[in-house]
Amino acid sequence: MDIKQNKTIEDLMTEAESIARNYFRQGLNCSECVYRTILDLYQPDLSPDTICLASGFGGGMGY
Template identity: 40%
Template sequence: MAEEMVLEARNRAGNYFREGYNCAESIFLTFREMVAPEVERDLVRMATGFGGGLGHAGCICGALTASTMVIGLLCGRTDNRQDRHRAYELARGFHERFEETFGVTCCRSLNPHPFDTPEHLRHCLKITGNTARLLMEYLQEKRLV
């Protein structure tokens, strides 16, 4: 069952990307469906600007940023008196896992092709699917799903 969820996450994220969603939107939509279906689908709007490393600035990968959003959905706080350290620890841990896997976290370093070219889109499709796989494995390991 755990491996099936990992493959399903990878495939869903890849399918969303193929449909025209950016990397961040694809991660958000995939995990909203799989682990937080009570969350409004329209909140995907919050992920839109993260594509291309913050609006094509080439900075931190949008798939990584959206993964942090998912971690927040699962263990973030809703009250300023609640402890935020678990969410910080999990976000940092996933950031480190992402960097170990891909070598870097910066969009322009992950994908050197010009934005929105066929080469760029093919490469981002792989990054998006593999980030979804990595995130589902991480969430399972941390017993968040």
């Protein structure tokens, strides 16, 4: 997606939510969904293989 299109922040948020939900349904954890969605919307030329960077955060950063 070309982020330079004239979209409102609400439109972008709605699109991001839809994309992230679809990734979650495919089995990605929450941090992977967010990361992959950001890649799709803002960095489409970056390899999806970098999703492993977000995988470790899926269980949280707590105890």
